Amino acid sequence: MMRPYYIVCLLLLLSCGKKEAEVITPATVREVLTRYGKENPETEVLIETKYGNMRLKLYEDTPLHRANFIKLIKEGYYEDADFYRIAYEFMIQGGDLKKSLGYRIPSEFNPKYIHKKGALSMARVDENNPNLESSAAEFFIVHGGRYLPEDVDMEARNLGLTLTDQQKETYAANGGYMTLDQKYTVFGELTEGIEVVDKIASEKVYSTDKPLREIPFKISVVR
Secondary structure, X not given: OOOHHHHHHHHHHHHHHXXXXXXOOOOOHHHHHHHHHHHOOOOEEEEEEOOEEEEEEEOOOOHHHHHHHHXXXXXXXXXXXXXXXXXXXXXXEEEOOOOOOOOOEOOOOOOOOOOEXXXXXEOOOOOOOOOOOEOXXXXXXXXXXXXXXXXXXXXXXXXXXXXXXXXXXHHHXXXXXXXXXXXXXXXXXXXXXXXXXXXXXXOOEOOOOOEOOOOEOXXXXXX
């Protein structure tokens, strides 16, 4: 039988080996996420649902959002998360509304990245948010709808957007939600499982966009 003294020593060693999650505040968000991103360079995550799996690639040139997402996944923030808001031909939004974090992520708008179907973007609040900073944890994947080729230019002009020919073709061929461009930060995209987005987006919802049935998910870092 192991003596109590040795049990205490073992517990102390285990506790010393476990690194506590670093708390982020509005004042330290850039510093902490920049440092964390250098120490944790992963760019691929997997979301598992009852409808199938989705694999996502995170963009390296949205470093704060990438680092924050990886940090939350590794620290188990999304353990009880679900897709709690669904809007057909718009998006599926996920997170854990029972939890809250005391910071926002500075926006990282990049004209290279649009809200095409399958884009991964961060939600945000409108009130008292002049710099359009992102939510710390609530994300969404674009479902979107297709645009007629003749409507793409008109919509972009009305929204004050300058799109490349390839981006215009993407909106016309695959769809998306152009209204969100340069207002919400796109920081990744689906590489597998777009049919899963279609299935989730087709779920029946209440008038508040809340799905009738819970849609939990498991998320993990792949590499």
